[in-house]
Amino acid sequence: MTIKAIQDEIVDEFSMFDDWMERYEYIIELGKKLPLIKEEYKTDNNLIKGCQSKVWLQGEQADDKVVFTADSDAILTKGIIAILIRVFSNQTPNDIIDADMSFIDKIGLKEHLSPTRANGLVSMIKNIKMYAIAFNAKA
Template sequence: MTIKEIQEEIVDEFSMFDDWMQRYEYIIELGKSLPIIDETYQVEENLIKGCQSRVWLHAEEKDGKLFFTANSDAILTKGIVAILIRVFTNQPAKEILDADMGFIDEIGLKEHLSPTRANGLVSMIKQIKMYALAFQARR
């Protein structure tokens, strides 16, 4: 699936919920389904700067596509990073760099997060794009 198709799928899923409490619960469930990051990657250099909670993000390239793993010490944040990983994992670096992030506004995520969590979300996206830029520069 393309990034756009995955984003549309997420928008559809979020539209099934009537209120934000249900959406928060869904985000938390997504976080619980996030595959555990290997402990060797849960190190200081993989911590995302700008997040109130601790978020570790690791990327590796296989066959021209990036694969991300992550973890967080906060359940809601873990769900947010799970959404981003779902969108960006198994995608080429160029597609990640070119991706429109409008789906975040479409599902209302940014406006329903505290300012510190919204900043964390921006930091997570920035880090994912930085990984993509680094991998693309190697080619």
């Protein structure tokens, strides 16, 4: 599935909720379903700088795709990284680099996060794109 198709699916899912409390609950549920990252990847090198809570992100290349795993010590943040992993994992580095991020505005995520969480979201996206740039440079 393309990044755009996954983003459209997420926008549709969020449109089913009437208010932001329901959306927060949905984000938390997504976080609970996030596959566990291996303990060996919970290192300072994989810690995303700029997040209020701890968020670990690990990316590796499998064939021509980038596969991400992540975890967080905060349940809402874990849900946010789960959304990003759903969008970007198993995509090519070029597709990740070129991805339009407007779906975040469409679901209203950034405007409904505290300023520190919104900064964390930007840091998460930046780290995901940095992995893609690094894997792209190797190719």
